Amino acid sequence: MSGARRISSVHPDDLGLFPGAPVVRETPRFNYGHAIDGVGADHKALGPAPFRSLLERDLRSLLGANPDIDHYAIESHELRYFTPDGRGGFVPRTYVPDVTVRYRSGEIVVLDAKALFFTTLPQWTSREPFITEAYALDHGVNFVVLSEDEIRAQPRLGNAQIMERHRYIVRDEAAVLRVRDVLDGLPSPTTIAAVVTAADLPGRPGECRAYTALMNLALAGEVALDLGQPLSERTEIRGYAR
Numbered sequence: 001m002s003g004a005r006r007i008s009s010v011h012p013d014d015l016g017l018f019p020g021a022p023v024v025r026e027t028p029r030f031n032y033g034h035a036i037d038g039v040g041a042d043h044k045a046l047g048p049a050p051f052r053s054l055l056e057r058d059l060r061s062l063l064g065a066n067p068d069i070d071h072y073a074i075e076s077h078e079l080r081y082f083t084p085d086g087r088g089g090f091v092p093r094t095y096v097p098d099v100t101v102r103y104r105s106g107e108i109v110v111l112d113a114k115a116l117f118f119t120t121l122p123q124w125t126s127r128e129p130f131i132t133e134a135y136a137l138d139h140g141v142n143f144v145v146l147s148e149d150e151i152r153a154q155p156r157l158g159n160a161q162i163m164e165r166h167r168y169i170v171r172d173e174a175a176v177l178r179v180r181d182v183l184d185g186l187p188s189p190t191t192i193a194a195v196v197t198a199a200d201l202p203g204r205p206g207e208c209r210a211y212t213a214l215m216n217l218a219l220a221g222e223v224a225l226d227l228g229q230p231l232s233e234r235t236e237i238r239g240y241a242r
Contacts, residue, residue: 006090007138008079008080008082008134008135008138008139009079009080009138010077010080011024011077011080012077014077015073015077015100015108015110015139015141016073016076016077016100017046017071017073017076017100017102017108018046018073019046019047021046021047021073021074021076022048022076023047023048023050023074023075023076024075024076024077024078024096025075025096042060042063042064043064043167044063044064044070044071044072045071045072045073045074046071046072047073047074047076050074050075052098053113053115055114055115055148055151056098056113058113058151058152058157059098059099059111059113059146059151060099061157061160061161061164062151062156062160063099064160064164064167065159065160065163065164065219066160067104067218067219067221068103068221069101069102069103070103071101071102072100072101072102073099073100074098075096075097075098075099076100077096077097077100078095079095079096079131079134079135080092080093081093081094081095081130081131082130083127083130093130095127095131097110097111097112097143098111098112098113099111099112099113104221108141109141109142109143110141110142110143110144111143111144111145112143112144112145112146113147114147115147115148116147116148116149119145119147128145131143154230155228155229155230155231156227158230159225159227159231162215162231163218163219163231166211166212166216167216168212168216171216172209172212172213174201175199175201175209175210175212175213176213176216176217178199178201178210178213179195179199179210179213179214179217180217180222182195182199182210183195183237183240184240186198188237188238188239188240189226189236189237190236190237191233191234191235191236191237192214192225192231192232192233192234192235192237193233193234195210196208196211196214196233199213222240223240224237224238224239225237225238
């Protein structure tokens with residue numbers, strides 16, 4: 001039937017959400033010299049984590065700082081879908097999204113970071129509805145496009161970047177245990193300043209072990225910080241769940 005909808009497919013069929021997931025997208029030659037490329041390591045990335053723009057890099061900060069996200073894979077699968085050709089037939093197309101995310105709840109979401117300008121171009125607006133439909137109907141996942149308005153909204157991005165900068169490379173278990181004990185003894189809500197003062201942890205000049213421990217507990221979802229304002233010593237700690 002020429003008018004029937006064509007079913008899309010993905011390769012690999014698990015959306016590339018497995019340890020060591022490879023990057024399946026080949027960077028087109030025109031990308032070089034016109035975008036800022038790099039590699040951004042992250043503890044939640046299942047495999048290599050290149051970024052093709054600074055907007056993608058900023059999105060990575062949000063994903064890393066979101067405790068509800070378990071892990072993600074970069075450019076880890078190819079969607080094969082179809083668009084109408086205007087003559088009753090279909091044109092086969094392929095699409096490789098920027099990020100595929102699995103939340104701790106098990107929900108999977110496919111994300112694309114795209115500058116607002118590009119979301120208005122006919123080449124994108126003529127295809128995006130079919131990409132969204134293919135993911136939703138054929139694969140049961142949501143496809144979400146995020147522009148700089150969402151990704152770079154403040155203070156969320158700035159707070160996420162601060163939290164990620166304090167992510168442990170070598171865990172300070174003594175500081176984490178001390179901060180947990182302090183949180184058990186303080187009323188809720190409390191503040192970062194109150195926890196740092198009560199913890200009274202020694203450290204090297206310019207180092208605040210209690211603050212870093214708090215950021216890591218927030219990254220793990222053990223504490224909920226009030227991120228509606230820029231992080232400061234007055235930031236409220238609104239929840240604590242061990």
